[in-house]
Amino acid sequence: xxxxxxxxxxxxxxxxxxxxxxxxxxxxxxxxxxxxxxxxxxxxxxxxxxxxxxxxxxxxxxxxxxxxxxxxxxxxxxxxxxxxxxxxxxxxxxxxxxxxxxxxxxxxxxxxxxxxxxxxxxxxxxxxxxxxxxxxxxxxxxxxxxxxxxxxxxxxxxxxxxxxxxxxxx
Numbered sequence: 001x002x003x004x005x006x007x008x009x010x011x012x013x014x015x016x017x018x019x020x021x022x023x024x025x026x027x028x029x030x031x032x033x034x035x036x037x038x039x040x041x042x043x044x045x046x047x048x049x050x051x052x053x054x055x056x057x058x059x060x061x062x063x064x065x066x067x068x069x070x071x072x073x074x075x076x077x078x079x080x081x082x083x084x085x086x087x088x089x090x091x092x093x094x095x096x097x098x099x100x101x102x103x104x105x106x107x108x109x110x111x112x113x114x115x116x117x118x119x120x121x122x123x124x125x126x127x128x129x130x131x132x133x134x135x136x137x138x139x140x141x142x143x144x145x146x147x148x149x150x151x152x153x154x155x156x157x158x159x160x161x162x163x164x165x166x167x168x169x170x
Contacts, residue, residue, distance in 0.1 A: 017057055019125060038067075122139050140168075
């Protein structure tokens with residue numbers, strides 16, 4: 001299976017143009033332009049970010065966040081949600097890390113490859129955090145609701161598990 005073109009092209013653009021942009025993923029991009037770019041992908045095209053005058057890092061980062069948020073199933077899967085949450089609550093750090101790696105290994109192959117690409121990129125963003133102000137905790141707050149979520153949309157469980165989900169992504 002090929003990696004989703006939205007993921008690949010957005011990350012590629014952001015690696016080249018966004019690592020030192022203050023507020024990457026925090027500053028909103030133009031909703032109108034994000035919608036236009038999404039429509040191009042939906043029709044099987046690939047937006048030419050560099051050729052669009054109004055397009056900037058915040059539009060592309062918004063497009064990436066939108067893509068992840070709208071996936072029918074999160075990259076860390078509904079099936080493994082409870083396992084990830086319960087594993088994070090384990091006090092033994094060595095066991096926790098071992099089990100988290102096992103859970104990641106249990107993901108479908110394509111999801112695992114997408115997660116690896118995304119987390120590798122987010123690590124690069126974090127490495128430039130002195131400039132872009134996006135350290136690992138900030139990135140976790142932004143991405144954990146899209147990467148690790150439950151089918152159960154009860155607000156109590158979302159709030160209760162959000163701190164744990166942030167820790168896992170961090």
